[in-house]
Amino acid sequence: MNKNTPSTPDHGKPLEEMTAADFERASRAASTRRENAKDVRYFVQQGGALPASPAVMVAWLTKVASQLAPATIQRRMVSVGQWHKENGYPSPLDDPQVKRVFSGIGRTVGLAQRTVAPLVRDDLLAVLAAVERQKPMRAARDSALLLMMFCAALRRGSAINVRVEDITEHELGIDLILRRSKTDQAGKGLVVSIPYAQGSKCPVKAIAKWRELSGITTGYLFRSVNKHDQIGDDKLHADSVCRIVKHAVKLAGLDESKYSSHSARAGFVTSAASAQMPLAEIAQVTKHRGMQSLQRYLRVVDQRRTKSLL
Template identity: 30%
Template sequence: HVAVPAHPVTIAAYLIACADTVTEAGERAYAPATLAHRLAAIAHHHRQTGHPAPTGDDLVKATMAGIRRGYATAGDRPRTPRAPLLTADILAIVDKARANSAGWADEVLERRDTAILLLGFAGAFRRSELVALTCGDISLHRLDGLHIKLRKSKTDQEGRGTVRALPFTPSHTSCPPCAWMRWAQVVAAFDTGGRPAVIRLLRSAEPLAAHVCRGTRPRMVPASPLLRSIRKNGHLSDTALSGAAVHHAIRRRAESAGYDPEIVKQLGGHSLRAGFVTQAFRNGASAHAIMRQTGHTTPAMLEVYAREHAPLINNAVTNLGL
């Protein structure tokens, strides 16, 4: 078979072969979403080489639709969306993380994980967007709070960029700018003086009893990654945290906060973004207002969150008088 340009019959046969592939346990090896990603990759490579994409052919579309129906009928590889973390969850997990900090190394990890939770939730970030942030992407506005420049996202592949604002909050324990400031202080101290500087910072730090977001912004290297992995000895890495590490940090913190193991299994990096949309809907926000923060281009994707996580919002079943 010719790879590029590929004939639609070849693409259809490839899809069927993938759908028929099973693991040693007898389960389907590939989910429909995986096949859709592969179709997108095939289309991309065809366009890059100046050929029309065969994935738009009616035969390919009909084959993919048939595979989805077959999966649904057999109950194979069902979609398992991440459970959302709502405001009460975020606050409970953050409070427990701070209470469990027994030394300076624990506090370094707590400051980073708290920044992940509060920035990721309030900013409705995807985990890929979170780990791509650099120190120079964030500025502290005296009225708005944090201005976070998102240089590129899933819906902005050309990198036009956008700014997400994370406001000051009445409580210092849940204030995203405070969480960023506390972690930024650690990053700046480490980049300047290494581990000894971080230890000096934390030993002389004021107890967490008031806002710190109005203080002097730490001097950081603009191009350096904001979120980084932390070794057991307290050393920060020079490279950005991975998306998988964000996923594991959220699960680890939820488990430490006493969440049921079955619930912990449903959590992940997307729980912060899903939680933002769900909580906003439950609090009466409009789809347009939510889209301003999430970056969704149409309300259709928001409806998925509403159906799955807030099914009673704007639902006539609540007006039946039962």
């Protein structure tokens, strides 16, 4: 291939060699495709077969109804349906009996999704104090990561893809360019501003400290740190973010099973709502395109403010 021929990062093919199927796959993020493929593998391992007939899907649903959370079953069904669509087979999800069986599982078990605990401001401060007791390099990285994810309300995929070149310093703090995110799969780019904090736990200063200690001047900002406090060359893996959050809250004496990598983002929204920050300002940070998700957090905060009638 001529080095001047444009290619896609996921496929490595010249544009003129890409098929309609390649472009259709490119419409979904690589991480989404990996998760879909993982779901399909689990489906087969648990007794499913591809292509799946409605009878096979009904048998699988009956088998896993007592083993998996309904939300997990639903996600794997969607992935299996996507596999059939991409490979030219009719989807078993369109079958009336499959729909009725899944509906019955929902009525029996419930379809409520598990929600993680938000890492709200006061808990975050306690977690940061605990994190700082780690070895210097790990403490600096984890503090910068947690503060950035909280103050910019970042998802883990956005956080691990921040590069040094994407950071612009100014008198009020820093700007981050998010080259691609969950709500920006086309890669148009989003700018997120992080201001200096008034308190001692400042995300801008924490990021600067991590950059100084690590010596990272180009490339991905957050990288692995081994047990000897040595920095790796590759960017931090998405799954590692969840482990870092769980380890950090455990150090602070919190129940790690209740937290995940989404807890920092959820913590910002919950803390902002509790501080009565206007909804438009919260959405400006979170980059929500719709308000439905934000309203869920606000309803919880509003309910907690309701005074007892007794």
